[in-house]
Amino acid sequence: MQMTMRWFGTGYDSVTLEQIRQVPGVSGIITTLYGTQPGEIWDKDAVTAMKQTVEAAGFAIAGIESVNIHDSIKTGSPDRDRYIDNYITTLSRLGEAGIHLICYNFMAIFDWTRSDLAKLRSDGATVMSYDQKLIDQIDPNSMFETMSAKSNGFALAGWEPERLARLKELFALYKGITAEKLRANLKYFLEAIMPVCDKYDINMAMHPDDPGWSVFGLVRIMKNKEDLLTMLHLVDNPHNGLTLCTGSLGTNPANDIPDIIRSVKDRIHFAHLRNLRHNGPGDFEESAHLSADGSLDMFAIVKALYDSGFNGPVRPDHGRAIWGEVSMPGYGLYDRALGISYLSGLLEAIEKGS
Ligand code: DNO
Numbered sequence: 619m620q621m622t623m624r625w626f627g628t629g630y631d632s633v634t635l636e637q638i639r640q641v642p643g644v645s646g647i648i649t650t651l652y653g654t655q656p657g658e659i660w661d662k663d664a665v666t667a668m669k670q671t672v673e674a675a676g677f678a679i680a681g682i683e684s685v686n687i688h689d690s691i692k693t694g695s696p697d698r699d700r701y702i703d704n705y706i707t708t709l710s711r712l713g714e715a716g717i718h719l720i721c722y723n724f725m726a727i728f729d730w731t732r733s734d735l736a737k738l739r740s741d742g743a744t745v746m747s748y749d750q751k752l753i754d755q756i757d758p759n760s761m762f763e764t765m766s767a768k769s770n771g772f773a774l775a776g777w778e779p780e781r782l783a784r785l786k787e788l789f790a791l792y793k794g795i796t797a798e799k800l801r802a803n804l805k806y807f808l809e810a811i812m813p814v815c816d817k818y819d820i821n822m823a824m825h826p827d828d829p830g831w832s833v834f835g836l837v838r839i840m841k842n843k844e845d846l847l848t849m850l851h852l853v854d855n856p857h858n859g860l861t862l863c864t865g866s867l868g869t870n871p872a873n874d875i876p877d878i879i880r881s882v883k884d885r886i887h888f889a890h891l892r893n894l895r896h897n898g899p900g901d902f903e904e905s906a907h908l909s910a911d912g913s914l915d916m917f918a919i920v921k922a923l924y925d926s927g928f929n930g931p932v933r934p935d936h937g938r939a940i941w942g943e944v945s946m947p948g949y950g951l952y953d954r955a956l957g958i959s960y961l962s963g964l965l966e967a968i969e970k971g972s
Contacts, residue, residue, distance in 0.1 A: 619889075619923065619965060621958060622646035622680045622931045624949065627653075628671065630773065632945040635675035641955045643962040646680025646931055647672045648721070652773070655780060657688030657701045660708040665715050680931040681719030681823070681888060682712060683861075686776065687807070692724060693791050694803040702810045709811060713818025719931065721861045721888055723825040724804050726795065726836040727788050728761065729776025730828040730866070735768035735947040736939065737903055743938035746948055748829055748869070750900030758834040759785050772946035797837050801852060804839070808853040815857040821887035821930075823859050824849060828866035829902075830873065842870065843878045850885050862923070863890040865904065865935050868914050871896050875914065876922035883926035891919065891961055892935035904936050904948070907957035920964045924972070934958050 621643045625631055630652040638644055649672060651664055672679050685708055688701040712720070723729060733752035736744040756764055762782040765774060773779070781788070808822070815822060830841040839845055846860060860882060867873045879886065893912030895905045905912035923932075937953025939945065 619929060620646050620680060620931045621962060622648050622933045623954065623958070624648045624683060624933055625672075626650070626775070626946070626949070627668065630946075631949070632772070632943075633949070633951045635672065635677065637951055639676060641951075641958055643958055645677065647675075647677045648681050648683045648931065648933055649679060650682050650684060652775075655778060656686035657690070657704055658708075659704045660685075660711055662711050665711050669715050669717075679715075679717055681721060682717060683721035683888075684776070684825070685709070685712075685720050685722055686778075687722055687724060689727075689781070689788060689791055691807050692726065692800065692803055693795055694799065694806065695791070698803075698806075702807060705807075706811055706814050709814045709820055710818065713814065713820055718819055719821050719823060719888055721823045721825055723776070723827075724800065724839065725776075725827055726792050726800070726838070727785070728833060728836070731761070731833050732765070735765065739903075739938070743940045743953075745904040745938045746936055747903035748901070749897075753833065758789070761785075761834075769947060770944050774946070792836060795837055797839050800837050800839050801848070804849070805852040808855075808858055812853060812855050812857060816855070819857075821857055821859055823861040823887040825861045825890075826863050826866040828863065829869035830867060831870065831900075842867070842873055843881055846878065846882050850882060856885070859885040859887040861888045861890060862886045863935070864914055864916075864919055865890060865892040865894055868894055869902055871913065876918045879919070879922040879926055879928075883928065886923070886926070886928055887930050889923060889928065889930070889932040890935040891916065891932055892937075892957065904938070906938055906953060907934060907960050916961070917964055917968075920961065921968050924965070924968050932961070934961060 690698045732746045734747045737747040826840040827838040895912045909916045934954045934957030936948030943950040
């Protein structure tokens with residue numbers, strides 16, 4: 619497995635590549651052109667500059683998270699082909715730049731959703747959390763403001779203000795989009811992009827829904843093992859694969875993550891490894907990475923990945939805000955660096971013990 623860290627790019631991230639250089643074990647960067655809008659063709663020079671910046675710091679780009687999908691593609695609107703063509707052009711530019719991994723999601727309107735971005739823990743750290751009772755009290759139209767209020771002034775991944783300014787329009791667009799329709803639109807999209815993925819050997823790694831249930835009545839199709847298997851069977855091409863995100867699948871205590879890993883194993887292209895704590899039904903908070911701090915057995919998860927022969931990029935995911943650090947929620951340096959050390963230790967022990 620290759621240890622990587624997510625970096626949002628100069629001007630968007632409080633963490634620098636020079637700092638990441640000093641986190642032992644990290645050899646790859648997961649990045650994106652953060653300022654781009656879903657549906658846009660990525661500028662060739664901007665892709666080259668992104669690559670040069672990462673390489674000048676002594677890393678390689680291990681993958682892109684994310685190339686976001688335009689809502690017309692997700693909803694199967696009449697203009698979707700135009701946006702699919704744009705996506706294909708972006709993929710070919712990334713392929714030409716030697717990039718072989720793309721993380722994306724097919725969530726309706728909202729990417730990952732939380733009721734609080736800075737819940738205070740007893741250790742004085744703050745974490746992101748989700749409580750369905752609180753979400754039920756929020757008007758979805760004010761969700762963007764709710765999320766942004768505690769973002770420390772950073773733009774949140776997947777929460778593009780330009781797109782969410784049109785929330786009413788988006789809700790109208792997704793009206794009547796059932797799971798079957800969303801899956802059919804996903805299949806249409808994947809079938810269209812597979813030739814360019816085959817040409818450049820690009821692994822598409824679809825991210826699960828976070829949390830793993832319907833939010834604001836919007837449909838979800840990547841909640842559990844059955845959904846993941848259905849998605850893989852939609853288009854049976856090895857380039858159609860998954861991001862195994864433990865923090866997203868782990869929101870539902872019924873999801874047995876090691877079992878999911880064993881079931882989808884050769885189609886996992888990327889893994890997000892983090893822990894969370896279940897407080898009750900529909901109520902969870904993120905935690906430090908180690909097993910003892912949350913509800914997930916991180917040893918069993920890393921072991922299942924190792925046993926399945928997974929050899930791709932992994933990264934720590936959301937960390938706690940600790941030691942006074944101010945960053946994009948979940949994406950500070952300190953707790954993710956602690957997470958990397960812990961995950962690297964687990965991995966070394968598993969490798970040497972096998
Ligand atoms: C949040 C992330 C998500 C993820 C996308 C993938 O922190 O896990 O925004 O990157 O869903 O497209």
